[in-house]
Amino acid sequence: MYFCAMTKGLKSTNYKFEGQTKKYTGKVRDVYEFENQLVMVASDRISAFDVVLPEPIPYKGQVLNQIAARFLEATADIVPNWVEAVPDPNVTIGKRCEPFQVEMVIRGYLAGHAAREYKAGKRQLCGVALPEGLKENDKLPEPIITPTTKAHEGHDEDISREEILAQGVVEESLYVQLENYTKKLFQRGTEMAADRGLILVDTKYEFGMYDGKIILIDEIHTPDSSRYFYQDTYQELQDKNEPQRQLSKEFVRQWLISEGFQGKDGQTVPDMSEEKINSISERYIELFEKITGDTFDRVPTKDIEARIQSNIEKSIKLQ
Missing domain, CATH: 3.30.200.20 (Phosphorylase Kinase; domain 1)
Structure with a gap:
């Protein structure tokens, strides 16, 4: 109905612009x-x-x-x-x-990668302790930040706050600001999602420095960087131990x-x-x-x- 022979995806571009470096x-x-x-x-x-x-x-x-x-x-x-x-x-x-070499992942629910790790028996994710007795897609007691390294090629890797500071990936004063921004952005995203009948389950933010200030970069709250559940059926599906209706890239995975x-x-x-x-x-x-x-x-x-x-x-x- 929406697609025809004229519809195609943009696979790549190869432009040369004036001033391009x-x-x-x-x-x-x-x-x-x-x-x-x-x-x-x-x-x-x-x-x-x-x-x-x-x-x-x-x-x-x-x-x-x-x-x-x-x-x-x-x-x-x-x-x-x-x-x-x-x-x-x-x-x-x-x-x-100048991007920070970490991605700030924040999770409000035990879903996706976190759920797979939990199912495998792990009770710590990126140095953050997870309580016993959770099942997939349960709401966490409070949102947790689970950073990853920022890989240009291959897999991003989980990393803890302690490792980030110990390895000097980000200095502590700046990292504290990144955590603070991450929590506030997630709260705003949660509120905006709720207005549309959705639950913002988890997401990631990327930051950089520009003129001595922390700047939010890349995309935010998209289906590539975030996971959403439908609010109206969330509790019923959890009670029945059934998969959540979700809008994210998880269905592709x-x-x-x-x-x-x-x-x-x-x-x-x-x-x-x-x-x-x-x-x-x-x-x-x-x-x-x-x-x-x-x-x-x-x-x-x-x-x-x-x-x-x-x-x-x-x-x-x-x-």
Whole structure:
């Protein structure tokens, strides 16, 4: 109904802009560096278990970019962020910051990676003690911060607060600020999700330094960086020990696990049928509409590369 032969995913870009100093290709974004700015193109690539899957997901980049822009604007009173312009549905332009080499993961519920670790018998996650008697998707007594190292390639690794400070990854005074910002952002995200009938289960934030100040960077509260449950059925499903209805990338991970893939050596990524690609795309669009309350505008994808290039060039000239 929404998809036709003209619909395609944006797999990659390869532009050369005036003043560009470097291009970095991440798992799902193409980042063009300038002297004091970054141009971040949200592609339709999708990763799981730190592996980029072979097929792009139509509209995924637009969904992530537009949700992130909305939440960054809505949290600017808590911590300044890197955004200067959003000249295209798939593009954000902003300050070029020096990133901290940790990702600040915060969890309000025992879900995803935390649940898998708990099920394996671990009662500490990133140095944080977990109580006995929890089951998957239970609410934690209070939100916990479980940082990971920031890997450019391969897997991010769990790391404790103590290890971060002992190894000098982040100095203590700055890390305390990162923790404080993380808790406040999660609280704001929780409130905004509740207004839309959702539970913000867990999420991650990335920060950098710019002009001597801590700046919130990257995307926030998107289905790639966050997990959401539906509020209205949460307790009933927990009482019945049934899986939660959720809006996140976890459904992609679960599909891969069911196909025998968890990103481990020797495993092969399963084939992605057109039906599977379209169903993943619809799930991303569902989250956009659910969390924003707006109808998603499926911007035509026929000339997406040319459209993005033109909008970036116009924006650069204006700045």
